[in-house]
Amino acid sequence: MQSVWHTISNNQSTSLLVLTIISLVSFLPSLGVFDPSLMEARNFVTAREMIQDGNWLLPTMNGEPRIAKPPLPTWMTALVMLIIGNSENVFALRLPGVFAGLVLVISMFGLVKAQTKNISLAFITGAIAATSLLILQMSRTGSWDIHCHSWMLAGIASWVFAVNSQKIKFNWLMLSAIFMGLSFMSKGPVSFYALLLPFLIASVATKNIGIKKLSIIQGLAFICVLLLVSAWWPTYVFFNKTEMGMAVVKTEATSWANRHVRPFYFYFHFPVYIGVWAIPFIASLFWKNIKSKFKNSDYTYLLVWIFSALFLLSVIPEKKERYMLPLIIPMAIMVGRIIYYGIKSAEQNSLTRTDRNVYLVHSIAVIIFNLAALGFIYRFGLKELEMPNTVFIAFCTIVLFLNYYIFKSRLRVRNLFVLTVVSQVLIAAIVLPVTPNFAYPNKSFMSLKTINSNKEINSLDWYSIGELNLKHVYALGRTVKTIHIQESNSFPKKLPIAIVSNGPLRNYLTNERMESIKITEVEKVNASRKKENDVLHITIINSQ
Numbered sequence: 001m002q003s004v005w006h007t008i009s010n011n012q013s014t015s016l017l018v019l020t021i022i023s024l025v026s027f028l029p030s031l032g033v034f035d036p037s038l039m040e041a042r043n044f045v046t047a048r049e050m051i052q053d054g055n056w057l058l059p060t061m062n063g064e065p066r067i068a069k070p071p072l073p074t075w076m077t078a079l080v081m082l083i084i085g086n087s088e089n090v091f092a093l094r095l096p097g098v099f100a101g102l103v104l105v106i107s108m109f110g111l112v113k114a115q116t117k118n119i120s121l122a123f124i125t126g127a128i129a130a131t132s133l134l135i136l137q138m139s140r141t142g143s144w145d146i147h148c149h150s151w152m153l154a155g156i157a158s159w160v161f162a163v164n165s166q167k168i169k170f171n172w173l174m175l176s177a178i179f180m181g182l183s184f185m186s187k188g189p190v191s192f193y194a195l196l197l198p199f200l201i202a203s204v205a206t207k208n209i210g211i212k213k214l215s216i217i218q219g220l221a222f223i224c225v226l227l228l229v230s231a232w233w234p235t236y237v238f239f240n241k242t243e244m245g246m247a248v249v250k251t252e253a254t255s256w257a258n259r260h261v262r263p264f265y266f267y268f269h270f271p272v273y274i275g276v277w278a279i280p281f282i283a284s285l286f287w288k289n290i291k292s293k294f295k296n297s298d299y300t301y302l303l304v305w306i307f308s309a310l311f312l313l314s315v316i317p318e319k320k321e322r323y324m325l326p327l328i329i330p331m332a333i334m335v336g337r338i339i340y341y342g343i344k345s346a347e348q349n350s351l352t353r354t355d356r357n358v359y360l361v362h363s364i365a366v367i368i369f370n371l372a373a374l375g376f377i378y379r380f381g382l383k384e385l386e387m388p389n390t391v392f393i394a395f396c397t398i399v400l401f402l403n404y405y406i407f408k409s410r411l412r413v414r415n416l417f418v419l420t421v422v423s424q425v426l427i428a429a430i431v432l433p434v435t436p437n438f439a440y441p442n443k444s445f446m447s448l449k450t451i452n453s454n455k456e457i458n459s460l461d462w463y464s465i466g467e468l469n470l471k472h473v474y475a476l477g478r479t480v481k482t483i484h485i486q487e488s489n490s491f492p493k494k495l496p497i498a499i500v501s502n503g504p505l506r507n508y509l510t511n512e513r514m515e516s517i518k519i520t521e522v523e524k525v526n527a528s529r530k531k532e533n534d535v536l537h538i539t540i541i542n543s544q
Helices: 002-009 012-027 038-053 072-084 095-116 119-130 133-138 145-163 170-187 190-205 216-240 242-258 270-286 298-315 321-347 353-382 389-408 413-434 448-453 470-476 511-516
Strands: 461-465 480-483 497-501 517-526 535-543
Touching (some): 002 012, 002 119, 012 095, 038 072, 038 470, 072 095, 072 145, 072 170, 095 119, 095 145, 095 321, 119 133, 119 321, 119 413, 133 145, 133 270, 133 321, 145 170, 145 190, 145 321, 170 190, 170 216, 190 298, 190 321, 270 321, 270 353, 270 413, 298 321, 321 353, 321 413, 353 389, 353 413, 389 413, 448 470, 448 517, 470 480, 511 517
Parallel strands (some): 461 480
Antiparallel strands (some): 497 535, 517 535
16 A cells, blocks of 8 residues: 555656546546536537537527627537537536546646645645535536636646746746636636635735746736737627627626625635535644644645635625635645645654544544435435445445545544545445436426427427526527517517417417417426426417
8 A cells, every 4th residue: 555655646647647537537427417507508508509600709699699708618518519419418518627627636736746846745635626525516517617717727837837946937937828818718807816816815925926036028928928818809809799798898897796696704614615625624724733734834825825715705795606616726735735744644653632633533524424425325326216235235335344444544644535535436426326316306307308309390490488598498409589578579470480488378478469370389398307397388389
């Protein structure tokens, strides 16, 4: 065990290979078992229309301009669609998110390696990131967040690598500018505010930033490359859709203050989102003589980074749990330091009583988590899916053996770390396939994709009464225009057409309108995974 650990944690190529394996085994299993979320549906519909209509530079979403977010993640999704030849394979469409998650993990390794010159510490930190709850969750979705923060972290790591030497490494400086530009092309200035700014605050507070080393030419080159990569698309939109672009800027600027508004303390439960590593992180905030476990001002640097990020996120009225993703990055680095310190102290038999208690509580927390996962599998796997008893017993045996060795290794911190990573990867692989039985209770669900097999309506133009949820638009695989009943001129004149409505179409039409058309209800579809009474009516309208 010791020789294997030494080989992995002291060789950069081997460390990166193992981190890649950990990341892929964490992110890939059962990647397609969940239906696309609303956020993903927006991405997938926009990517589909890029291919269908050629709207690569001025994207559309359900036929309407979609320039609120830069298109890099959507371009990557559209590229996957082109490669696989369809837009329905959710597993494949989420692969760009997996790639971005891998970039984040490798960048975490690179940042810690550049700052500390310690491959073992960098490997530990990368493995913690790959098995942290929110990073694992966001790397499995086709969203914008994982892309913008992954590229920004790659930019920060490249910056540190460029300036943490006697002579500026110009190539790495330019690479940093490119990565930061790709972050902007993923979600605008979001990661500049939520990840880069807290990093800069912490670096300035601990005098660890390296700006003074840059010459004027190097600084100007960095700014020019950053602007070139990040600003060309917004500039193109501005000159081609000036009024629309200005309206989007105004809307996005005000949305932070009036959409999804939550109280200031909404993020105060943030330790939960690092998942199974929460105990070491919480302990790091209250551990007696904690600074002695860190070199120089590392502890202050990480503490300032974490709490400046928390403050900057909290002062914005608009809040969502996934917005905490940039906060997980310094938290993972902090936990990496704690685990590394524990490994070294255990090897030297110098663990204090407090140290032992922290690692004991951590081991108990992991054991409880694993047992809870077994209970979840029993309830929603063995009963709901009729999982074979032999398979369930095999899972139980593996997890119980893991728990035994986790408790046995509670003071052998290296073994405890390895077993924690292994158990999280294993539990994710086992739990995720049965989770839909918990998340989707509606057994009468029928996807709108089934409508596409109906030749009678497959060739018609589609409309909806009121705006149709983008998840349904994605499932239908076509553009669905909106009819506003209160606006008489919004009703299409060219018939026949297919209409989607939340109730019988007759309930929405006036008697005068009914007299001039012929209505044929084709299908009623229970299109919600969660609600049994969420029924969509599919109707054909033709001339009398």
